[in-house]
Amino acid sequence: MMCDKLIEYQGLLAMAPTGDKQGGGGIMDFLPMILILVAFYFLLIAPQRKKQKQHDKMVQALEKGTQVKTLGGIFGTVTGVKDDRFVLRIGENVKIEVAKEAIAAKID
Template structure:
């Protein structure tokens, strides 16, 4: 019984069209290309802008940390900033924890 069921599917398997290898992978390739242009490339651009902003920070610049704390840079070290967040309150922050530079609008 099992042999007759298997043998009935054998001609179907043999008559399957032989597609090209590239044609089968084309949708996957297009999917990855779309992901690159929609997700990865913009993220890399934002990361480069953030890295440039970090290297341009200097003493006296007002910043906001990635945690939402505002402060003023009082000292720049190799891998961190010393930031004044209140009167008589200074903290050392990793350069990676800086979220953005705060720009003050002129009235």
């Protein structure tokens, strides 16, 4: 009985790591994390940045008389341009001011 336990422990010790591995794997230890960050950039950040540039270009091109849709779903016609906002006519004698960032799309 005792001999069986001893043999079992001996087998476990044989499977244990020997400690031959030295520390300090260098950049190879960080390579998976670096690859994940690069993939994250190309899959999420770069497309969002491109979309933001397109939106900024569209907003800069807006002028009086252009029909637009806001993020809130309001349709109107640009009647004035201020520093950080547009004046929209949304009905007869109804004008509102919206932030430039609130313009969702130009209506053709």
